[in-house]
Amino acid sequence: xxxxxxxxxxxxxxxxxxxxxxxxxxxxxxxxxxxxxxxxxxxxxxxxxxxxxxxxxxxxxxxxxxxxxxxxxxxxxxxxxxxxxxxxxxxxxxxxxxxxxxxxxxxxxxxxxxxxxxxxxxxxxxxxxxxxxxxxxxxxxxxxxxxxxxxxxxxxxxxxxxxxxxxxxxxxxxxxxxxxxxxxxxxxxxxxxxxxxxxxxxxxxxx
Amino acid sequence: xxxxxxxxxxxxxxxxxxxxxxxxxxxxxxxxxxxxxxxxxxxxxxxxxxxxxxxxxxxxxxxxxxxxxxxxxxxxxxxxxxxxxxxxxxxxxxxxxxxxxxxxxxxxxxxxxxxxxxxxxxxxxxxxxxxxxxxxxxxxxxxxxxxxxxxxxxxxxxxxxxxxxxxxxxxxxxxxxxxxxxxxxxxxxxxxxxxxxxxxxxxxxxx
DNA sequence: CCATGTGAAGGTATTCACAGCC
DNA sequence: GGCTGTGAATACCTTCACATGG
Numbered sequence: 001x002x003x004x005x006x007x008x009x010x011x012x013x014x015x016x017x018x019x020x021x022x023x024x025x026x027x028x029x030x031x032x033x034x035x036x037x038x039x040x041x042x043x044x045x046x047x048x049x050x051x052x053x054x055x056x057x058x059x060x061x062x063x064x065x066x067x068x069x070x071x072x073x074x075x076x077x078x079x080x081x082x083x084x085x086x087x088x089x090x091x092x093x094x095x096x097x098x099x100x101x102x103x104x105x106x107x108x109x110x111x112x113x114x115x116x117x118x119x120x121x122x123x124x125x126x127x128x129x130x131x132x133x134x135x136x137x138x139x140x141x142x143x144x145x146x147x148x149x150x151x152x153x154x155x156x157x158x159x160x161x162x163x164x165x166x167x168x169x170x171x172x173x174x175x176x177x178x179x180x181x182x183x184x185x186x187x188x189x190x191x192x193x194x195x196x197x198x199x200x201x202x203x204x205x206x207x
Numbered sequence: 208x209x210x211x212x213x214x215x216x217x218x219x220x221x222x223x224x225x226x227x228x229x230x231x232x233x234x235x236x237x238x239x240x241x242x243x244x245x246x247x248x249x250x251x252x253x254x255x256x257x258x259x260x261x262x263x264x265x266x267x268x269x270x271x272x273x274x275x276x277x278x279x280x281x282x283x284x285x286x287x288x289x290x291x292x293x294x295x296x297x298x299x300x301x302x303x304x305x306x307x308x309x310x311x312x313x314x315x316x317x318x319x320x321x322x323x324x325x326x327x328x329x330x331x332x333x334x335x336x337x338x339x340x341x342x343x344x345x346x347x348x349x350x351x352x353x354x355x356x357x358x359x360x361x362x363x364x365x366x367x368x369x370x371x372x373x374x375x376x377x378x379x380x381x382x383x384x385x386x387x388x389x390x391x392x393x394x395x396x397x398x399x400x401x402x403x404x405x406x407x408x409x410x411x412x413x414x
Numbered sequence: 415c416c417a418t419g420t421g422a423a424g425g426t427a428t429t430c431a432c433a434g435c436c
Numbered sequence: 437g438g439c440t441g442t443g444a445a446t447a448c449c450t451t452c453a454c455a456t457g458g
Contacts, residue, residue: 078408173404179247187412197314259419266417268416268418
């Protein structure tokens with residue numbers, strides 16, 4: 001194996017593999033072939049092997065991959081080997097759902113704070129998390145929170161992103177349906193749910 | 208302009224453009240240059256022009272694009288020119304949030320039915336939609352519902368997809384964090400929220 | 415003169431096929 | 437025999453530069 005930059009598309013697939021590996025580990029398996037994983041996650045086996053080849057030799061020909069070891073390595077590459085303390089901004093319908101969503105924990109992502117402007121929500125508890133006033137964002141750095149989820153209306157999104165950037169947050173998952181800009185030191189991923197649904201009809205057979 | 212297959216990546220961007228165009232139309236604008244749209248949606252102007260070039264000549268050199276006409280054409284390509292009646296399966300935290308989500312309407316997507324197994328939820332009303340028993344899925348075809356959103360736990364997802372496929376649904380947006388299979392006549396897009404967040408640390412400067 | 419539309423160039427990701435190893 | 441790892445071939449997408457047209 002030689003040095004390779006890991007392609008973005010591979011990075012996008014790594015969490016898929018990771019989930020598959022962790023679920024297999026839960027079932028008590030030790031080894032897994034690229035073919036089995038392929039069946040499980042729905043990515044072709046050659047793609048899986050190619051992807052893994054970018055960052056090391058983890059497989060044994062004739063046997064497969066050592067699940068435990070590979071999972072650990074993928075976590076390290078994705079920088080998920082440490083628990084990521086995450087803040088949620090915007091405790092509306094979507095925000096509340098995200099607070100309750102169990103899937104983040106799987107990846108070592110832990111929502112530890114929630115913020116909202118709405119006075120009626122501040123102080124209320126959702127899933128062990130007490131909603132705080134927006135002003136509290138300033139204290140994120142001290143609380144070692146470096147990631148945030150933005151689930152506020154479109155009009156408020158940019159302002160919130162600015163505040164988060166100022167507070168030292170370095171990664172933001174934005175659910176608001178708009179472009180937001182941030183300093184280079186902050187990575188923003190925008191996830192617009194409606195847009196995923198919007199391209200579904202295009203691919204539906206017979207309109 | 209000659210015949211071109213529209214690349215998948217372009218299809219992925221079309222809803223972004225569409226939203227930008229509709230918002231510009233709301234502001235009373237009639238024409239828009241690729242440069243202005245670029246600033247607005249965060250996609251380079253040459254990419255926008257290239258994307259539009261795949262399906263026709265809608266621009267006027269020196270002036271820009273006629274917003275109204277282009278928006279209509281994009282809707283037609285994405286097959287969003289008719290209202291899409293959509294069913295929601297799984298009225299948990301996420302499902303409830305999706306029922307309340309205003310963003311779908313923008314694209315002519317209309318959630319008109321909701322299903323759940325939970326007896327306590329059946330009969331309750333969320334946002335004008337009364338939750339029905341899962342068995343009601345069978346009647347989707349008669350009700351002219353051809354799309355569905357799946358927001359159930361992982362374990363139930365495949366079974367629900369099977370039911371939906373049997374009921375004549377042709378497009379499914381799956382929020383369950385797992386691979387699901389469906390007949391070729393049904394297009395499935397899986398959107399795993401946790402996975403988007405999981406690749407954020409990789410791109411965060413300085414870990 | 416300004417902005418579109420597009421060939422051509424360049425880059426990136428997917429797919430294949432098979433050598434090499436257990 | 438079975439499965440990995442990878443160069444090479446292919447397909448796809450992005451980027452550029454500019455001819456073309458209002």
